[in-house]
Every structure is written in C-alpha cells, then in structure tokens.
Amino acid sequence: MNVIEEGDGELVGWEHPDDVRAWNREKRSRAFEDKRMSASEAVERFVDDGDLLASGGFGHVRISTPILHEIVRQDIENLTLSGKTTVFDADLLIAAGAVSKVEAAYCFAHETRGLAPAGRRRVEEGDVEVVAEASNATLQWRFLAAKMGVPFVPARILAGTETFEKSAAKIVEAPWTGDPITLVPACYPDAVCIHVSKADKYGNAVIDGISVEDPELAGAAKRLIITAEEIVDSDELRARPKDVEIPYFLVDAVVEAPYGSHPGEMPYQYYFDEDHLEEWMDLTTTEDGLEEYLERYVTGTEDFAEYLEVIGGEERLADLEAIENYERPDAGGPEGGERA
Amino acid sequence: MSEEYTSTELLTTVAASLIEDESTIIVGTGMPMLAAMLAQRTHAPDATMIYEAGGIGPEAPELPISVGDERTFHRGVKAAGMHDVMSYMSAGFVDYGFLGAAQIDRRGNLNSTVIGDWERPTVRFPGSGGANDIGSLANETIVTMRQDEASFVEELDFRTTPGYLEGPGAREEAGLPAETGPSHVITQYGVYGFDDDRELTLEFLHPGIEEATINEESSFRIHIGEYERSPEPTAEQLRLLRAEIDPRGVIR
Numbered sequence: 001m002n003v004i005e006e007g008d009g010e011l012v013g014w015e016h017p018d019d020v021r022a023w024n025r026e027k028r029s030r031a032f033e034d035k036r037m038s039a040s041e042a043v044e045r046f047v048d049d050g051d052l053l054a055s056g057g058f059g060h061v062r063i064s065t066p067i068l069h070e071i072v073r074q075d076i077e078n079l080t081l082s083g084k085t086t087v088f089d090a091d092l093l094i095a096a097g098a099v100s101k102v103e104a105a106y107c108f109a110h111e112t113r114g115l116a117p118a119g120r121r122r123v124e125e126g127d128v129e130v131v132a133e134a135s136n137a138t139l140q141w142r143f144l145a146a147k148m149g150v151p152f153v154p155a156r157i158l159a160g161t162e163t164f165e166k167s168a169a170k171i172v173e174a175p176w177t178g179d180p181i182t183l184v185p186a187c188y189p190d191a192v193c194i195h196v197s198k199a200d201k202y203g204n205a206v207i208d209g210i211s212v213e214d215p216e217l218a219g220a221a222k223r224l225i226i227t228a229e230e231i232v233d234s235d236e237l238r239a240r241p242k243d244v245e246i247p248y249f250l251v252d253a254v255v256e257a258p259y260g261s262h263p264g265e266m267p268y269q270y271y272f273d274e275d276h277l278e279e280w281m282d283l284t285t286t287e288d289g290l291e292e293y294l295e296r297y298v299t300g301t302e303d304f305a306e307y308l309e310v311i312g313g314e315e316r317l318a319d320l321e322a323i324e325n326y327e328r329p330d331a332g333g334p335e336g337g338e339r340a
Numbered sequence: 341m342s343e344e345y346t347s348t349e350l351l352t353t354v355a356a357s358l359i360e361d362e363s364t365i366i367v368g369t370g371m372p373m374l375a376a377m378l379a380q381r382t383h384a385p386d387a388t389m390i391y392e393a394g395g396i397g398p399e400a401p402e403l404p405i406s407v408g409d410e411r412t413f414h415r416g417v418k419a420a421g422m423h424d425v426m427s428y429m430s431a432g433f434v435d436y437g438f439l440g441a442a443q444i445d446r447r448g449n450l451n452s453t454v455i456g457d458w459e460r461p462t463v464r465f466p467g468s469g470g471a472n473d474i475g476s477l478a479n480e481t482i483v484t485m486r487q488d489e490a491s492f493v494e495e496l497d498f499r500t501t502p503g504y505l506e507g508p509g510a511r512e513e514a515g516l517p518a519e520t521g522p523s524h525v526i527t528q529y530g531v532y533g534f535d536d537d538r539e540l541t542l543e544f545l546h547p548g549i550e551e552a553t554i555n556e557e558s559s560f561r562i563h564i565g566e567y568e569r570s571p572e573p574t575a576e577q578l579r580l581l582r583a584e585i586d587p588r589g590v591i592r
Contacts, residue, residue, distance in 0.1 A: 058408030059406045059407060059409075060406055061406055061408040061409050083467070105467055106466045106467050106468070106469035107466055107467060108464050108465070108466055109465070109466040111369065112370060112406075115465070115466075120463075123461070124460075124462070124463070126460060130458075133453065133467060133468065133500075134467075135468040135471070135472035135473045136392060136469055136470040136473060137422070137426040137470070137472075137473035138468075138472075138473075140422045144423060155430070156430055156477060157473050157476040157477065158476070159516050160499075160505040160511065160516065161499045161500060161501060162498050162499045162500070163468050163472045163499070163500050163501070171515065174515075180514060182515065209413060210393055210394030210408060210413055210420060210421060212422050213421060213423060215421060215423075216421075265406070267409070267410040272405065272406070324410065326401060326402065
C-alpha cells in the first residue's frame with residue numbers, strides 16, 4: 001500500500017496485535033471468579049508508573065473518580081494519558097503530577113465551564129508534554145482497531161490538517177477508490193477504568209444511557225477496572241443480556257462505588273456537582289489552592305466513602321439526585337447557568 | 341419597533357434560519373444548541389439534534405450543559421455511542437455540524453489547539469475534540485465565533501480542523517468526503533459565506549453594524565459584494581427562547 005503522508009506524533013499505546021492476542025490468552029482469565037476488590041487494591045494491582053491510562057465516560061459524565069483518587073494517593077507517576085474528552089479526570093491527574101505525557105483529543109478544559117487552570121499551567125510550563133494530537137473519532141477508532149485485533153482502521157478524518165501532522169496516523173492510497181484515506185493505528189491502553197451503572201461480581205457491566213466509546217475502550221484495554229454504582233446478582237444481568245456492554249472476560253477488577261462519578265454526572269442517577277467543580281476551578285488557579293484541594297478531598301481522605309462525607313454526604317447527594325431527575329431543589333442546588 | 345434583544349439572541353435566530361427542515365444537526369452545548377431547538381419549534385419540526393457522545397434526538401425539558409449528559413438523550417430517538425454517531429456522519433447522514441474556534445483563516449480552516457508554538461504554546465486550548473471529525477465528515481459546517489483581528493487571521497497558529505484547505509478542490513484531493521466543508525461563519529458583526537474561490541464573503545450584516553467594521557475587525561480581506569441585513573429576532577422567536585427553550589437563562 002502506497003503511503004502518501006505520515007503524522008509525526010508519538011505512536012502511543014501501539015503493539016503488534018499478535019502480542020496483545022498472546023497477552024489476552026495468557027493474562028486474562030475466562031473463569032467466572034469474584035473480581036470484587038477495593039479501589040485501592042485495584043490500583044495497586046493494575047496501574048503502574050509509566051502506564052498508558054485511559055478513563056471512560058465523556059467529559060464530566062460517568063467518570064471513575066475512586067480510581068483517580070487512588071492513583072493520586074498511591075503516587076503513581078509518569079502516566080501517559082489518553083486525552084479522549086477528558087476534563088476533570090485529566091485535570092486532577094495532571095494537576096496532581098501523575099501525568100507526564102498526553103495524547104490530546106480534548107484536554108485542559110471543562111467544556112462550557114472554561115479552560116482548566118491547573119492542566120493548562122502544567123502544559124504551558126512544560127511539565128506535561130502533548131506527544132500527539134488526535135480528534136475524538138481518532139481515539140475512538142484507535143480503540144476500535146484494538147478491540148477488533150487489527151493494526152489500524154481507515155477513516156475519512158484528519159486529512160489536510162496539522163492535527164494529522166501531529167498525530168500518529170498515516171494517509172495511504174485506498175486500494176479500491178485510489179483516493180487518499182487516513183489510517184489510525186490500534187491503541188492498547190495498559191490500564192483503563194470505566195464507571196458503569198451496574199455490574200456483577202465477574203465484571204459483566206451495564207451502562208444506562210449513551211455508551212460513548214466505552215465498549216471499544218473496554219475491548220482495547222490490557223487491564224480493565226470497572227467501578228459500578230451497584231453490584232447486582234448475575235441473574236439480573238442475564239435477564240437483560242442485550243444491555244451488557246462489557247462482558248466479564250474483558251474485566252480484571254470490579255469495584256463497588258456508589259456515587260463514583262462525583263463530581264461528575266451519572267445519567268439517570270445524579271447531576272454534576274457544579275459547586276464542587278467551581279471550587280476545583282477556583283482553587284487550582286494557584287499551586288497552594290491545588291494542595292489545599294488535594295489535602296481536603298483526596299490525600300487527606302482514607303477512601304471514597306470518606307470523600308463522599310467531606311463533600312456533604314447524603315444531603316448533598318440527595319440534592320444532586322433530585323436535580324438529575326428534574327426536581328431541582330429550591331435552594332442549594334447548582335444553577336449551572338452563569339458558567340455556560 | 342422591534343423588542344430589545346441580546347447579541348446571543350440575534351446570533352441564535354440567525355443560526356436557526358440556516359437550518360432546513362428534515363435535517364440532522366451535530367451540535368455542542370451553547371448557542372448552536374439553542375438555534376437548533378428554535379428551528380425545531382418554528383420552521384424545522386423534523387430537524388434532529390445529534391451529540392457526538394451518542395445522544396440522538398433528545399426531547400429534554402431542560403438544556404444539557406455537557407455534550408454527554410442525560411439531557412442529550414432524554415426521551416431521545418436513541419442513546420447510542422460515539423462510534424455510531426461518527427459512523428453515521430462518515431456515511432453522510434449528518435447535514436449540519438456547528439463548530440467554534442479561536443482562529444479562522446479566509447478559507448474557513450480552524451484553530452482550536454494552540455496560540456503560539458505547538459511545542460511550547462503561549463495558550464493551550466483543548467484541541468480538536470470532535471471538531472476535526474465534524475469539519476471533515478458533516479455535509480456542511482457552520483462556524484460560530486467571535487470576530488476580531490486576532491481571531492480572523494492570515495495564517496492560523498495551528499490548523500486543527502479543515503475548512504477549504506488551500507482552496508477549491510483541495511478537500512477532495514486530500515481524501516475528505518466530496519461536497520463537504522464550511523457553508524457559513526456567524527460572528528457578532530455578520531454572516532459570511534464562501535465564494536467560488538472558497539474565500540470568505542459577506543452575506544448578512546447584523547443590525548446596527550457598519551460595513552467598514554467587517555474588515556477593520558479582520559486581519560485578512562473579506563469580500564464584500566451584495567449583501568443583506570440580518571433580520572432582527574421576532575417577538576415570537578424571543579418568546580420561544582425566553583419562555584420555552586431556555587427559561588433559566590443558561591445561555592445568554
């Protein structure tokens with residue numbers, strides 16, 4: 001195949017598909033075994049310094065906060081981050097110093113809430129390096145290629161731009177049309193965390209609402225930690241098998257994590273904690289403020305249950321549940337408006 | 341005498357007028373979302389909104405604040421995934437894509453990645469997100485952004501998203517889908533289209549804006565031939581926006 005053009009971005013997460021087949025054959029269990037463990041144990045066992053990490057969900061929606069906190073508590077370093085519309089997740093890890101490199105589709109901002117003070121500071125001061133640019137579909141389809149066990153997938157994106165030049169993609173002559181076509185290489189993250197609505201103890205997982213790119217990301221992961229709002233009996237999931245987005249054999253750890261997406265949204269369950277996100281944005285404008293945040297909410301708390309108490313406990317969470325279900329409390333609820 | 345209205349309300353009604361009925365629209369959060377909803381409630385009842393994270397055709401009683409939140413698929417046609425949405429767009433099922441940017445050039449190419457040098461940027465923006473995908477794959481893209489000399493530039497600091505690249509035929513030559521590209525650019529001064537040379541040209545000047553402002557607030561020469569005045573928002577459009585679409589004033 002005639003290669004017309006090559007991006008010079010770093011080829012993050014690449015492996016020969018046969019090497020990953022061997023990994024999946026040897027290292028991934030097919031046993032129906034109880035994979036439940038604490039967030040702390042899951043990170044100890046499955047996240048290492050220097051890993052390529054990707055987290056599920058989209059933006060502040062359905063994020064796996066207990067795993068992010070543990071990565072910070074355990075001082076994991078030198079992560080490469082897959083910046084797939086990562087916002088709070090990326091910002092927290094980057095701010096806390098866990099990340100040294102990023103492949104950036106969308107990073108360093110909080111959607112309509114504004115640019116991320118800490119993440120931007122790290123990248124503008126050179127503490128974190130963007131090693132490749134991407135688009136959302138680029139990463140999506142890099143994971144799809146990995147899930148399919150093929151070295152690349154073709155896509156009609158990136159061409160003609162510097163996003164392509166700084167990506168790891170190539171443009172070749174398509175054998176059927178003769179036209180240029182972009183190939184995006186498979187990407188196999190070392191560690192992936194995905195927050196789901198329900199899972200059984202084996203890891204079969206249901207995502208209520210949009211799946212974003214998590215079915216592809218789950219298939220691409222070399223190690224996959226599932227955090228779940230609720231652990232349910234397998235029979236409940238076997239009664240609705242079409243809703244299981246992630247089958248157990250892709251999963252290495254199952255962590256029970258009610259309200260695990262806080263301060264993000266969990267569709268149908270609880271809304272964004274806008275006050276908390278605003279506090280994060282405000283505090284992280286300075287390094288002192290950042291330290292204050294981490295001490296109050298992450299390193300100064302034992303685990304996610306304690307964190308939930310610190311952010312306001314049941315009362316606060318009940319408000320967020322009401323807002324998600326269109327029953328906005330009269331007082332104390334986030335307006336969200338002024339940030340849009 | 342027309343009712344008082346905000347700049348955002350004017351841009352919303354102008355953007356809504358560009359949306360035809362029986363169409364599909366990829367939007368982000370913000371003004372374009374209001375424009376699509378206004379179009380649905382007026383001349384385009386069969387316009388369907390799509391969000392890149394997977395939400396298709398929502399009928400939510402309040403506005404989303406993220407491209408992936410529950411309001412993007414509440415009572416929707418489908419709660420899909422990103423792979424579905426990107427694939428439908430690649431296959432030609434998405435008619436309009438709305439995009440913002442920090443910089444634009446005369447050919448409608450966009451920068452949302454960095455100001456300054458890529459290796460050591462003065463300002464790091466989020467990056468493409470879905471912009472490159474939408475700019476590559478939607479049948480037509482509509483750009484909404486603030487216009488000034490720093491944003492309308494001769495040369496982008498970084499070309500994140502394809503407009504017409506180097507000019508006529510360049511998109512097709514690069515391998516992008518045929519008959520795609522930016523159709524309009526909406527700013528606080530007016531609405532621009534693209535001429536046969538695929539360069540920015542004035543189509544509508546907003547009420548109260550002087551023609552000279554168009555080029556005073558641009559670092560490249562914008563063509564000015566025949567143009568019209570943008571219609572002011574009607575009382576009914578303002579009522580829909582304020583009472584039904586965004587009663588809490590999330591986007592003003």
